């Protein structure tokens with residue numbers, strides 16, 4: 303019996319992971335991170351409905367206290383349903399500064415469309431207007 307329950311749990315998590323296939327490993331499980339903002343309906347670069355912003359452990363505490371985030375901080379923003387987002391935008395604080403990526407679902411998996419190795423300026427130029435390049439406040 304326990305064996306079957308275990309199997310069901312494993313198959314269940316494989317199915318879940320397949321829904322978000324293509325996203326970087328570093329952000330998997332983000333829906334359990336600290337929710338910084340819910341149901342944002344802002345327009346602009348990330349126009350869309352029902353946007354949510356998540357912060358990993360490293361980011362969550364520091365953000366509230368100082369507004370500046372240490373290296374290793376990860377911020378994830380999704381549009382639409384968190385289980386099958388219409389886009390996934392990420393910001394990672396590296397020693398060289400914030401690193402940006404934005405993924406969209408294409409034929410059953412998420413692919414990097416904006417940001418990434420050749421697209422930092424697009425994101426960074428606009429985010430330069432934020433505090434430590436961030437807009438959403440907890």
Ligand code: HEC
Nearest residue numbers: 344347379391392402403404416417424425428436437438
């Ligand atoms: C034209 C301006 C503009 C550009 C270009 C832009 N952003 Fe943003 N971004 C915003 C604004 C404004 C917000 C806050 C409002 C919102 O979430 O809609 C935001 C919010 C975010 C957030 C949530 C954390 C925060 O700062 O509030 C992430 C993550 C993010 N953007 C990633 C990206 C990535 C990745 C790119 C490039 C692919 C990008 N952004 C390009 C304006 C921009």
